[in-house]
Amino acid sequence: MSDRYIHKEIETKWQKSWDEQGLYTTTEDPDRPKWYALTMLPYTSGDLHTGHWYAMTPSDAAARFRRMSGHNVFFPIGFDAFGLPAENAAIKSNVHPQEWTYTNVERMQGQLRRMGAMWAWDREAISCDPEYYKWSQWFFLRLYDSGLAYREFAPVDWCPSCNTTLAREQVWGEDRHCERCDTPVIKKDLNQWKFRITNYSEELLADLDNIDWPEPVKVMQTNWIGRSEGAQVTFTTETGAPIEIFTTRPDTLWGATFMVLAPEHPLVDEITTDDRRDAVAQCVDQASRLDEIARTAEDKEKTGVFTGGYAINPVNNERIPVWIADYVLMGYGTGAIMAVPGHDERDFEFAKTHDLPIQLVVQPPPDSEAGHVRTAGDLESAWPGPGTVINSGPINGTPVGKEKGESVKAAIAWLEQNGKGEGAVNFRLRDWLISRQRMWGTPIPMIHCDSCGTVPVPYADLPVRLPDDAQFKPTGESPLNYHEAFRYVNCPSCSGDAERETDTMDTFMCSSWYQYAYVDPYHKAGEPLAAGDTPWDSARGQYWLPVDQYTGGIEHATMHLLYTRFFTKALRDMGVVDFDEPMLRLFNQGIILGPDGERMSKSRGNVVNPDEYVDKYGADTVRGYLMFIGPWEHGGPWDPSAIEGVSRFLYRVWSVVNDEPHAGTAGGAAANDAARGLERKLHQTILKVSEDMAGFRFNTAIAALMEFNNHLVSVKQTLGAAEAGTAAAAIWRESIRTLLLMMAPIFPHVSEELWQRLGRGNNGSDVASVHLQAWPQADPEKAREDEITIVVQVNGRVRDKLSVAPSTAEDKLEKLALASNNVKRWMDGKQVRKIVVVPDKLVNIVIG
RNA sequence: GGGUCGGUGGCGGAAUGGCAGACGCAGCGGACUUAAAAUCCGCCGGGUUGAAACCCGUGUGGGUUCGAAUCCCACCCGACCUACCA
Structure with missing residues (x-):
């Protein structure tokens, strides 16, 4: 063994040794407080990139700190292994997705080990393992039994490049593009499976108050759920058909001068008069193709056509025309609106464009910018603001507040008294569409039978296995459709000819419950399942769940993080878990950027390969550098020269601890002063580093460690050479031992190596690992x-x-x-x- | 358009009401070396200065305070999210 710091030697050595010692095997120990630390699982892309290191190594440092502070820590790892890249690779190079996936898993396991993290490999779970996805199927059946899974024929978002439908959450941006390939989506009418996440809208919103999550995530989920209060009102067509509308401004009902239906609204056909049929058909057609055309942001002109039909406004029995327009969305509210051009900007614009009447029902206050307005003709734009209700029969004179207030309440009261409508709450959240027309996913355990209808696969028959020999043709239909042995089965109910559902599940289904799988992966492997089973060992679940600290990127705010909350609430209602929220605390790390300050991407050529730096500097340096850049939540550019600073620090620590000082040069009073100064600095550093580690402030923790090491360097000649048995020598030794303890969570390998060198007995035997030691305690008196x-x-x-x-x-x-x-x-x-x-x-x- | 977060040396950042710039990178000067690298020591916001003292300085303008990078108001700039949501 060399006396120089050779990171390659010691890192491999200790990774192997920790494995052999079983340092990170998981035990349920009721005598110690548990801490479930979870970092978002990686997808089996084949390579661990710098972003993974940035997400995972600080997570590991935090978990290690918890462990040294007395917790029994569970820090599991696994793989999100289903999904499109595997299937696309299969189409391209004719390798089975399973082979591609497991080759990648193996490679990534090696890369993950190089991090030196305290992964609980004994609880690893891979989501494409049949023993994993049989439980995903079990969950599907339980959701189906609870009425939370249903199949519906409806217009859905379709990605023409990924050749599959997407959930609303996976359609992003103004141009409504696919979250994974950026292709704008189109609409298709399809029979698709959905989960009733909307049953939990209210609770998903309310419980955000009970979890310690970053404010931006809470805000994003709140906006996504989109709760709005108002009223549901029934208008009637002249032919007698009811048109339900939702409005947040029932106080302006008397100002409704026309109605607008979404082009897809089911009443459109019925209400359209013969002379308008061509124009309406053309508009409907255009709307359905709208998403295929890349819409420009400026093109906001409100297009729409008159249906020829009329409806009766229930509050004043006025006859108002019914139009269709694409600014009314079928996916929100009831897909129909009352238009109040006087007090809604979009309606105003539409009325101006199509020359429709405008009625004033709120008199703006005299001191407002619309104070001069007396009639609708005075309006230059809609007045959505406060004032007094006018021209509105029974609610005339009611004040209209800036926030929803008296006038809205008065209108709802009147509607309810007269049986014309009622107060209502509307949510923006849509049900979660989980069907995917792809092969590399969890098969949906359903069978379609001509005589029995849709029949669930019996629990005991799970898993419904993916065939090993499916053909991959990008047809837009699931490849399982073309696999006869998979597709054609007997109905479990009547034994007659039947067909399997050939769509697979959204991979977000796998990650909605992976934190539970880790507790006891592949539970009941090889055994038949029943509805009353628990998907993991109950004692283990009782001990570890729920997750105490979750860490990961904010990009999952309205996808995974919403789905897993829904899933947990559904599991609670099924009696599978006894808590309301899956993750009690969440921390979002920032994004590590390329050296040019831009997002790393192959096309920009600014991708930093962590393996290269691990080879050059060692895993400890890369870990420390990533944590030293700045606050973890900020992210920032990778600076190839700044990493030198952390590397130098480790070499300096090495020489402070490991190199013999020159023969004693000072004694007596000088040594005593230096010892007192060092002891003070030591305890101040313990205080600072403990606080910083607990708060994920690794950058300032490392700065404090550097400062302390600089102090050690400056007193080494005085104290490091002090005669054994003196107080000065004791303080020196305590200082370097404590420095190593404090470094251990961030720099696990070099700390262990130096700890062993320091502690090794006369016979050269190893001492207990630095990672099994207790975190040092500061004495405030000594820090003073x-x-x-x-x-x-x-x-x-x-x-x-x-x-x-x-x-x-x-x-x-x-x-x-x-x-x-x-x-x-x-x-x-x-x-x-x-x-x-x-x-x-x-x-x-x-x-x- | 709406929302959230942010703006401090050449750079990453520290300080969240009390000495602005901890820690590190880059740079400059020196020691060691035949030389270079590495390492070690010193300097390192601007003005002014032989040096000290002093003055200016945390996006801009105003306010609160004995005291403001920090709190409040208005504005400018940037990042991210969201968007015809009735």
Whole structure:
């Protein structure tokens, strides 16, 4: 073994040793408080990139810190293994997705080991394993039994490049593009399976108050769920058909001068008069193709056509025309609106474009910018603001507030009294579409039978296995459709000819419950399942669940993080778990950027390969560098020269701890002073680093460790060579041991190596691992300064400094300050008006 | 358009009401070396200065306070999210 720091040697050595010692095997120990630390699982892409290192190694440091602080920590790892890239690779190079996936898993396992993280490999779970997905299927059946899974024929979002439908959450941006390939989606009418996440809208919103999650995620989920209060009102067509509408402004019902239906609205056909049929058909057609055309942001002109039909406004029996327009969305509310052009900007614009009547029903306050408005004709734009209700029969004179208030309440009360409508709450959240027309996913365990209808696969028959020999043709239909042995089965109910569902599940289904799978992966492997089973060992689940600390990127705010919350609430209602939320605390790390400050991407050529840097500097340096860049939640650009600083730090620590100092050069008083100074610095550092580690502030923790090491360097010749048995020698030794303990979570390998060298007995035997040691405790008495600096200000400007003992009395500080020559000079004979004394900090003398 | 977060040396950042710039990178000077690398020591916001003292300085303008990078108001700039949501 070399006396130099050779990272490659020690990192491989200790990774192997920790494995052999079983340092990170999981045990349920009821005598110790548990801590479930979870980092978002990687997809089996084939390569662990810098982003993974940035997400995972600080997570590991936090978990290690918890462990040293006395918790029994569970820090599992696994793979999200189903999904399109595997299937696309299969189409391209004719390898089975399974082969592609497991080759990648193997490679990534190796890369993950190089991080030196405390992964619980004994609880690894891979989502494409049949013993994993049989439970995904079990969950599907339980959701189906609970009425939370249903099949519906409806227009859905389709990605023409991925050749599959998508959930609403996977359609992003103004141009409504696919979340994974950026292709704009189109609409298709298809029979698809959905989960009733909307049953939990209210609870998903309310429970955000009970979890310690970052505010941005809470805001994004709140907006996504999109709760709005208002009223449901029934209009009637002249032919007698009811048109339900939702409005947040029932107080403006008397100002409705026309109605607008979404082009896909089921009543469109019925209400359209013969003379308008061609124009309406053309508009409907155009709307259905709208998503195929890349819409420009400026093109906001409201297009629409008159249906020829009329409806009766229930509040005043007025006959108003019914239009269709694409600014009304079938997916929100009821797909029909009352248009109040006087007080809604979109309606106003539409009315102006199509020359429709405008009615004023809220008189703007005289002191407002619309104070001059007396009639609808005076309006230059809609007035959505406050005022007084006018032209509205029974609710005339009610004040309209800036927020929803009295006028809305009055309108709802009137509607309810007269049976015309009622108060209602509407959500933006849509049900979760989980069908995918792809092969590499969990088969949906359903069978379609001509005589029995849709029949669930019996629990005992799970898993419904993916065939090993499916053909991959990008047809837009699931390849399982073309696999006869898979597709044609007997009906479990009547034994007649039947067909399997050939769509597979969204991979977000697998990750909605993976935190539970880790507790006891592949539970009941090889055994038949029943509805009453629990998907993991109950004792293990009781001990570990729920997740105490989750870490991961914010990009999952309205996908995975919403789905897994829904899933947990559904499981609770099925009696599978007894808590409401899957992850009690969440931390979002930032994004690591390329050296140019841009997002890393192959096309930009700014991708940093972590393996290269691990080879050059070692895993400890890469870990430390990533944590030293700045606050973890900020992310930031990778700076190839700044990593040198962390590397140098480790070499300096190595030489401080490992290299013999030159023969003693100082003794007596000098050594005693230096020892007292070092002891103080040591305890101050413990305080600082403990706080920072607990708060994920790794950057300042590392800065404190560096500072402490610099201090050690400066006193090494004095103390490191002190005679054994002296107090000075004892403090030196305690200091370097404690430095290694504090470094262990961030720099696990080099800390272990130096810890062993330091502790090794005369016979050369190893001591217990540094990672099994307790986190050091600071003694505030020892951290206390003997002498502190008090700043003396005159009119808020620093004019002098005093050195005094801590806790010096205020009046004494005041006297000392006034006695200062500098202060006298600046006072220049002026009157003292006031003296502010902040104990242990400053004295400010106000003159003038 | 709406929302959230942010703006501090050449750079990453520290300080969240009390000495602005901890820690590190880059740079400059020096030691060691035949030389270079590595390492070690010193300097390192601007003005002014032989040096000290002093003055200016945390996106801009105003306010609160004995005292503001930090709190409040308005504005400018940037990042991210979201968007015809009735």
